[in-house]
Structure formats: C-alpha cells, structure tokens
Amino acid sequence: MSLSISALHTDKYQLTMMYAHYKNGTHQNRRAFDLYFRKLPFGNGYVVFAGLERVVQYLEGLRFQEEDIRFLEREMAFEPEFLDLLRSFRFTGTLHAMPEGTLAFPGEPLIRVEGNIMELQLIETALLNFVGYQSLIATKAARVRHVAGQDTLLEFGTRRAQEKDAAVWGTRAAYIGGFDATSNTYASQRFGIPSSGTHAHAWVQDFPTELEAFRAYAAAFPEATTLLVDTYDTLKSGVPHAIKVGLELKQQGNKLAGIRLDSGDLAYLSKQARIMLDEAGLTDTKITASSDLDEFTILNLKSQGAKIDAWGVGTKLITAFDQPALGAVYKMVARLEDGEWAPTIKISSNPAKITTPCRKNVYRIIDRKSGKARGDLITAVEETIDESKPLHLFDPEHPFRRKKVKHYQAMPLLQPIFQNGKRVYQLPPLSEIRKHHQQQLSLFWEEYLRILNPEVYPVSLSRQLWDTKQQLLNRIYDSIKAEE
Numbered sequence: 001m002s003l004s005i006s007a008l009h010t011d012k013y014q015l016t017m018m019y020a021h022y023k024n025g026t027h028q029n030r031r032a033f034d035l036y037f038r039k040l041p042f043g044n045g046y047v048v049f050a051g052l053e054r055v056v057q058y059l060e061g062l063r064f065q066e067e068d069i070r071f072l073e074r075e076m077a078f079e080p081e082f083l084d085l086l087r088s089f090r091f092t093g094t095l096h097a098m099p100e101g102t103l104a105f106p107g108e109p110l111i112r113v114e115g116n117i118m119e120l121q122l123i124e125t126a127l128l129n130f131v132g133y134q135s136l137i138a139t140k141a142a143r144v145r146h147v148a149g150q151d152t153l154l155e156f157g158t159r160r161a162q163e164k165d166a167a168v169w170g171t172r173a174a175y176i177g178g179f180d181a182t183s184n185t186y187a188s189q190r191f192g193i194p195s196s197g198t199h200a201h202a203w204v205q206d207f208p209t210e211l212e213a214f215r216a217y218a219a220a221f222p223e224a225t226t227l228l229v230d231t232y233d234t235l236k237s238g239v240p241h242a243i244k245v246g247l248e249l250k251q252q253g254n255k256l257a258g259i260r261l262d263s264g265d266l267a268y269l270s271k272q273a274r275i276m277l278d279e280a281g282l283t284d285t286k287i288t289a290s291s292d293l294d295e296f297t298i299l300n301l302k303s304q305g306a307k308i309d310a311w312g313v314g315t316k317l318i319t320a321f322d323q324p325a326l327g328a329v330y331k332m333v334a335r336l337e338d339g340e341w342a343p344t345i346k347i348s349s350n351p352a353k354i355t356t357p358c359r360k361n362v363y364r365i366i367d368r369k370s371g372k373a374r375g376d377l378i379t380a381v382e383e384t385i386d387e388s389k390p391l392h393l394f395d396p397e398h399p400f401r402r403k404k405v406k407h408y409q410a411m412p413l414l415q416p417i418f419q420n421g422k423r424v425y426q427l428p429p430l431s432e433i434r435k436h437h438q439q440q441l442s443l444f445w446e447e448y449l450r451i452l453n454p455e456v457y458p459v460s461l462s463r464q465l466w467d468t469k470q471q472l473l474n475r476i477y478d479s480i481k482a483e484e
C-alpha cells in the first residue's frame with residue numbers, strides 16, 4: 001500500500017516562491033505559520049479537528065522524485081543548483097498540532113509550524129487540503145451523531161464522494177466524528193473501521209420474485225441478513241417477504257438481522273414495519289433507513305417517532321453538502337531575525353481577516369468544579385499560565401466583554417508532532433482518537449454543542465498577544481501615513 005504523496009501536490013505559486021527565495025538567497029530563513037479557520041461551518045458551534053495522520057504521512061514521505069525534478073526542469077526552467085536542492089529536500093521543520101478529534105474554534109491555530117521558508121511554502125497547499133476537508137467531514141459527522149443519540153450510524157458515501165481520497169479519508173473523518181461503520185471496504189481494511197453492508201435493489205431485480213431474492217440472500221448470509229424491502233412495495237411486498245424469510249431463518253436457529261428502507265415516508269414506513277415485525281415475533285430485527293439523510297432529516301424523523309435503529313448516510317455527509325469548504329488558511333505569524341522571533345501581521349479591510357502575530361499556544365480553560373470549559377485562551381509561546389492566579393479572558397473583537405476566571409485548569413491543546421524534521425509524536429490508534437473526541441465533547445455544556453444556533457464559545461487572546469497585535473497595526477498604519 002503506497003503511502004507517499006507527490007511533492008508536486010501543491011500550488012505552482014509555492015514553487016515559484018521557493019525558487020525566488022533561492023535566487024534571493026533567503027530560502028533558509030526561518031519562519032512560523034499558523035493553520036486555522038475563521039468561520040464555523042454548517043452553523044455549528046465548533047469544528048472537529050481531523051487530518052493530522054495524513055499530514056504526518058505526507059511530511060515524513062515528502063521527497064522530489066527524479067520524474068518530478070525533470071518535470072520542473074521542463075515546466076519552470078529552474079536552474080540545476082536549485083534542482084539539486086530539491087533532490088535532497090526533506091521536511092526539517094518543527095510542527096505542533098491539536099490531536100485529531102479535538103474541538104477547535106475560529107482563530108485558533110490547529111497547526112503551528114516553524115521551518116525554513118522554502119519548506120513552509122511548499123507544504124501549505126497540502127496541509128490546507130487535508131485538514132480542511134477532513135475537519136469538515138468530522139464536524140458534519142459529529143452533527144449527525146449529536147441528533148442520532150445511541151442509534152447506529154453507517155457511512156454510505158463512497159459512490160457520491162469527490163473521488164477516491166475523499167471517500168477514504170472522509171470515511172475515517174466520519175468515524176472520528178462518531179459514525180460506527182462504513183460501507184467502504186478499503187477504508188475498513190486500511191483503518192480498521194468496522195464494515196457494514198446490506199444489498200441493493202439490483203439483487204432483488206435479478207430474481208423472478210422478491211421472495212426468491214430474499215431467500216437466496218439469506219442462504220448466503222444466514223447469520224447477518226439485512227434485506228432491502230422497498231424495490232416493489234414496502235408494506236405490501238417487501239416487509240411481508242422479509243418476515244417470511246425471517247421466520248424461516250428462525251426455524252433454522254438463525255435470525256433476520258435487519259431490513260432496510262430506502263425510499264418513501266421513512267417515519268410512516270418504519271412504524272408500520274416495526275409493528276409487522278413485532279407481531280411476527282421478529283422483535284430483534286433492526287430497521288435501517290437510508291435516502292438522502294442528514295442531521296436535519298434524522299432529527300425530524302425522530303421527532304415523528306420513526307422506528308429506525310440505524311441510519312445510512314451518504315451524499316450529504318461525504319460531500320459536506322451544505323458547506324463544501326472549511327475555508328482554512330495558513331498565515332505567516334513570525335520571522336526569525338538575528339536569533340529572535342519577530343511578529344508579523346497581514347492587514348485586511350475586514351477586521352476578521354487581520355492575522356494575529358506571534359508563535360502561539362492554545363489553552364482550554366477548564367473549571368475545576370464543573371469540569372466544563374469556560375473558554376479558550378491563545379497566548380504567545382513564551383507565556384506561561386500560573387493556575388494559582390485568576391485569568392482574565394476577553395473577547396478580542398469586543399474587548400469590553402471580559403471575565404475573570406478562578407479555580408481552573410489550563411489544558412494545552414497543541415502537542416509537539418515534529419521536532420526539526422523528526423517525528424516525536426506517536427500517532428494514536430483510531431479507537432483512541434474517537435475516545436479523545438468523546439472526552440472533548442464532555443468538556444462542553446450542551447449550549448455550545450446543539451446543532452441549531454449554538455452559543456458562541458469564548459476564545460480570548462492573552463494581553464501580550466493583543467498588545468503586540470495593536471502595536472504592529474499602529475506601526476504599519478503610521479509607516480503608511482508617513483509615506484503619503
């Protein structure tokens with residue numbers, strides 16, 4: 001199973017900047033970047049961070065192959081010395097990231113990376129590509145999990161996904177966000193996600209009668225039969241035939257595991273099917289539903305009293321149907337000048353787009369009594385938090401909104417992943433990542449977790465960061481004015 005990802009999986013302008021830095025003699029300059037998002041997707045209250053495993057795999061295997069070098073020579077006419085530099089290229093940076101499954105909020109660095117400007121430019125596109133997509137799907141999955149309660153959630157999206165990688169890594173992200181199983185067999189093999197499969201309408205259409213189709217399927221899988229009952233008429237044909245086969249299985253000492261509804265009024269049909277199954281004594285037979293489902297239809301179906309035990313969710317999950325991009329960004333925040341990190345800023349007419357300078361840490365401030373998060377605090381890396389002293393949190397967009405927090409624990413969210421190019425982080429098994437995600441959810445009051453109009457979770461800047469940002473802004477405005 002090849003895990004390497006092409007070094008050319010980047011935007012051309014990264015390569016042009018790398019070359020221009022080389023020509024300028026600045027390619028070894030040390031810089032720091034933050035990867036973060038500005039706006040929450042789906043109207044959700046948080047994002048579930050995902051994509052780190054892919055990032056690690058990418059950075060560890062990052063090499064320019066000879067064919068890449070020849071392509072760049074042809075395509076961009078890079079000079080031979082630069083091509084030699086690419087031949088020996090390795091990721092040598094230092095990278096911190098939130099563990100996958102962590103809940104994250106706008107403006108917080110999900111990843112902080114330091115290294116030479118050449119490597120930092122090269123990796124930008126791929127990091128945004130992996131983290132943006134996977135975090136989006138993990139977040140969508142968490143929304144579906146939120147409304148599904150304890151019901152089983154099956155990921156059915158591969159056929160509708162934006163090509164293969166999206167299906168495979170999207171499935172993994174959905175599992176992190178709370179799905180139980182996937183129909184994608186490769187994702188199951190590769191990541192150890194439980195697999196799940198019923199059958200399609202084509203199976204039924206391939207037999208002279210529905211009953212024969214059901215019998216043949218049950219004969220092939222006597223211990224795990226789930227029958228799709230809507231090919232012809234769900235209540236008049238599908239469910240009665242499934243019951244017949246279910247009773248035959250029972251006589252053989254097996255049981256009908258389930259039926260699947262894939263069209264029609266899922267609330268009505270599931271209630272009727274439940275009554276029919278129960279009356280036949282098939283009380284253990286589960287009902288799965290699929291058909292363009294998402295968190296809203298599932299919530300609505302549950303409110304109608306639908307008797308559905310398992311939900312198959314495809315298109316709307318794997319394509320992040322209602323918001324197909326997270327809009328994550330990767331911005332330079334500091335430059336190493338004469339051995340000292342100097343903050344740097346990007347100004348925008350839109351205040352929300354003004355970057356926050358400095359290399360940063362993120363802390364989740366947990367109330368010691370309730371065990372719940374009071375807010376997050378972003379600090380400069382050199383700052384320390386003395387938990388014996390009260391903490392002043394304030395809203396950076398509305399600094400008059402402030403609060404003093406006592407009796408708290410400051411939980412650092414960014415973990416070291418690479419130190420000077422060497423991985424120092426053991427990638428946790430997926431089961432641990434799922435558990436971590438559940439623990440993260442338990443830190444938050446329900447008000448922040450609901451899927452509709454959640455409370456805005458407070459994210460504060462430290463006084464030092466705030467002051468640095470204001471000073472930089474003032475300095476730049478003054479210098480522009482002086483030039484006018």
Ligand SMILES: Nc1ncnc2c1ncn2[C@@H]1O[C@H](COP(=O)(O)OP(=O)(O)OP(=O)(O)O)[C@@H](O)[C@H]1O
Nearest residue numbers: 262263264265266267268291292293297300301304
């Ligand atoms: N009781 C219900 N309340 C709200 N939405 C429902 C209910 N039952 C089904 N739905 C949803 O309504 C939509 C119906 O989709 P559509 O009009 O394509 O019909 P369908 O019954 O799936 O038929 P087909 O698959 O044969 O085209 C789906 O998104 C489904 O999840």
Ligand SMILES: O=P(O)(O)OC[C@H]1O[C@H](OP(=O)(O)OP(=O)(O)O)[C@H](O)[C@@H]1O
Nearest residue numbers: 156262290291292293312313314315316
């Ligand atoms: O609806 P989704 O959430 O995307 O879930 C996946 C769908 O894929 C299958 O349908 P199929 O490809 O047979 O087409 P269909 O839409 O006509 O049922 C399955 O029966 C689901 O309906």
Ligand SMILES: O=C(O)c1cccnc1
Nearest residue numbers: 156183196197198199312
């Ligand atoms: O197993 C199923 O029922 C399934 C798998 C993929 C898509 N739709 C349904």
